[in-house]
Structure formats: structure tokens, C-alpha cells
Amino acid sequence: MRQKLYMILSTIVLFIGCSNGELPSDPENPLNTASEAETPSLDDNITRLLALGDSYTIGESVCETCRFPEQLKDSLIKNLSSSDPVELDIIARTGWTTTNLINSINSENPPSNYDLVTLLIGVNNQYQGKSFSIYEDEFPQLLNTAIEKAGNDKNNVVVVSIPDYAFTPFGRGSTSISEEIDKYNSFAQDYCNLKEITFVNITDITREGLDKPELVASDGLHPSALAYSKFVERILPLAIQKLED
Template sequence: MGAEGWRFAPPKIVAKTGWTTRDLLQAIDDQGLRGEKFDLVSLLIGVNNQYQGLPLRQFQRELDELIDLSLAMVNGFGHRLVLLSIPDWGVTPFGQNGLQNVDQIASEIDSYNAFIQEIAGRRNLHFIEITESYRGIGGLPANLVADDLHPSRYVYADWARTISRVMKAELQQPPPKTNRPDEN
């Protein structure tokens, strides 16, 4: 039992640093997670699609598939799925090294995030915007790991606190009625 009285199994973190949406879909299959059930799911994915120059349309299609899979994992309870915006890696020392155009990075990240926010709204899912605050702090040494690219544990902890506030509120709500015939 946690400090606040919540009882959970240990979290299952599927994605790894450097993964694209395609990599995450493949891992879900490889780990046999289709059909698994979870109380909560969060998705923060896509920065590596942008970094690798993959087509935005591919990201859109694969994110839509990831959302479908995630909704199945939470029994269709969209209020238990959270989508996060993508942090702008162009503000980091790695991004500022002159090898990439930081304005182009920001513009592409904004396009990805616009789609994430739009699909969250269309599908009535939680959307947590982290990009703008990260643009203000993402280049600070304390907020980065040694590679000068990836966020530090402090940044991830802040994002986790934000997700937990949303999720705690949702877990206190009864599941919505679905009016399925098997529930009568």
C-alpha cells in the first residue's frame, strides 16, 4: 500500500529511450501486452519520430493505433488514459549544437503536439501539455542527464506528479456506465 492508501501493482514501463511509435507498437506485440489490462496508461511518444525525420502522417497513424491499444488496456475507460505533449529537445545543449535548425525542430514538435492535442480532444482523453514549460527549463544543466539531451530524473518526477494528480482524480470517480447488454 502506498503512502496515500492506493494499492497498485508495480508500473509496467514499456518504451525505451530512442523509440519511435513503431518501436513501441512492436514492443507491445513482442511482450504480449495486447489483451493485458491496466488501471492507468500514459503515452509520451513521438519525439524520436520527429528526430529521425519520419513522416508526420506515419506518427499520426501509429499514435492512433497506440491509443486504440491503450484504451483496450484500460477497458475502454478513456478517463484512465493520459497523453502528454512532446518536449522540445531543440532547447537542450545537444539541440543547440548547430547541427540542427532549432526553429525547424520547434515547428515540427509543435505540429506533432497539435495532433496529439487534437486527437485527445476528439477522443475525449486527458492531454497534459509539458512542452512550453520544458522550453523554459530544458536547457538547464540540472534538468538534463550527462548526454545534454535527455531530461533528468527531476523533470520526469515533475511530469509524473502532474500525471498522478490527473489520475488520482479519475480513480476516485466510478467507471462510466457503458450500457452494454452484458451489464444488465
């Protein structure tokens, strides 16, 4: 009886979480409610990072220092040959589509003096059933914006592939989700290759989520701190090379 009651309550919670057309999030997590961009210091002896994205960038359901941009920042501090401080700004929010991210960047208007910019966006276009043509139009816009914010140097931009939430308890191994995620990632990777922009594939890491539950956060949907650390293992060598060239 208790098991049946638990299943009923879980179904109700999941329905409520999905009813707003966004990937479900933790309502008690303050990271779900705001972006975090600030005006960087004008000190030339500071390495400046900007992370653009959605819940996968803001780190839904993990601690603030566990999300991948923060882990990347900490790893850079430990591994860069320079002892200059590293500052991180984030423009991201759970549920954001490419349209939301474009509007927020335009509203906040961050400067164009970042040493490294990461971009990870698109899962909510897929989840919300947006026309794929929107992504085809807006991803290039966001990539151009990322280049602009990186001092108009495309070498200082890293695009990160979209995780596959099919391999979570929420996604339940859905092949249709994986196929759609592949479509988004293929477009982004092909476009990056065409423009000679660094593209880092981390999707395969998230596709171990059902076999390795430790890669999934406590909400049963987003990557865990461990998964994000594996993202950083792939991004870090490229970031160091870009920052030290």
C-alpha cells in the first residue's frame, strides 16, 4: 500500500514539474531563479571566464561550486602557469531556450573582454518541442555573440555538446529523446567545424547515467557533480591551451 501511494505521489510531483514546459527543477534551489553575470574587473592581470547556457551551466540540483563552470575555474587556477586570479561570470538559468539566452545577454550586455567563453544550449528547445529551425537560426547568433564577448577571438570560445537526459530516471532510456539530442548536437558540431570553433563532446558521458547512477543528480534528471567533473576533464586541456597561447 505504501509503495502504491509513493508511486501516485511521485507521478503528481513529476506532472507538476513538467507542466511549465521546462525541464523540471528543484524549487528550493536558488540557482533556478536568476542569472549571475557581473561586470568583470578592469584589472588586466585577471583571467576572465564567461559561461552561457541553461540548467546544465547553472548547475541545477548540485552545489554552487559543483557546476562545471566553477569546477573549470578551480581547475584553471590550479593548472595555469600564471598565478593571476581567475574570475567567472555566468548567464544561465534552468529552462532557458536559445531565445531566452539571447534576450538575457542583450539585456545584461556583458563586456567583450573575456579570455574564455563557454556555450552550452539547446536542450530546452528540444524539450519544449520548439521548431528545430529556431535552433538553426539562433545557435549561430549565440555563437557569434560568444565570439564577440571573447574579444572577437573565436579561438577563445568553447562549445559544449548537449547532455542526453534520456539516460536518467526521468528520461527512462527514451530513444526518441536521444535521436533528437543527436540532431541538435550534430548541427552544432557541424556548424562549429565549419567556423573552426572548438566543440567538446560530453554527451557520451551522460549516456552512462542509467548504468552509473552516480553521474545523475539527486533530482533524477540533471548531471551530478561527478559528471560535471568529467566534463571539465575534457574541457580543461583545451582551455589551458587557449589561455596560454
